Amino acid sequence: MPFVITDPCIGTKDSACVDVCPVDCIHPRKDEPEFATASMLYIHPDECIDCGACVPACPVAAIYDSPDSTPGSQKGLIEANSVFRVGDADAVAKAESLVSAHVSSHADLMAIAPTERAAAHAK
Numbered sequence: 001m002p003f004v005i006t007d008p009c010i011g012t013k014d015s016a017c018v019d020v021c022p023v024d025c026i027h028p029r030k031d032e033p034e035f036a037t038a039s040m041l042y043i044h045p046d047e048c049i050d051c052g053a054c055v056p057a058c059p060v061a062a063i064y065d066s067p068d069s070t071p072g073s074q075k076g077l078i079e080a081n082s083v084f085r086v087g088d089a090d091a092v093a094k095a096e097s098l099v100s101a102h103v104s105s106h107a108d109l110m111a112i113a114p115t116e117r118a119a120a121h122a123k
């Protein structure tokens with residue numbers, strides 16, 4: 001079961017997880033052209049080896065250890081993680097569209113600072 005990045009990454013996007021991932025499955029990296037405009041980072045579900053290294057590295061607790069453990073409010077971002085592919089404009093657009101839909105439908109969460117947002121996922 002792959003790990004999933006959720007909305008505290010929006011507005012944070014510091015790439016700390018990228019630096020510790022042993023299989024380079026988190027994108028876009030800072031050296032990839034999509035980084036400047038990406039709303040958040042995404043974990044490629046087929047490449048993630050479930051090592052767990054990214055979870056403690058994330059300063060805002062944005063990463064859950066499986067789709068099943070991803071809170072209900074964040075379920076829409078599972079597909080965003082799944083479809084995003086660097087170098088594939090359609091896939092990038094689809095992922096960003098899913099993030100936009102999430103942001104539009106979760107104004108309450110978006111109003112919370114990224115550092116506090118994960119704590120609100122369970123409410």
Ligand code: SF4
Nearest residue numbers: 021048049051052054
């Ligand atoms: S769980 Fe491991 S392999 Fe998967 S995204 Fe995190 S650091 Fe990378």
Ligand code: SF4
Nearest residue numbers: 009012014015017058
């Ligand atoms: S460490 Fe967390 S906030 Fe930073 S880029 Fe990764 S998922 Fe996003």
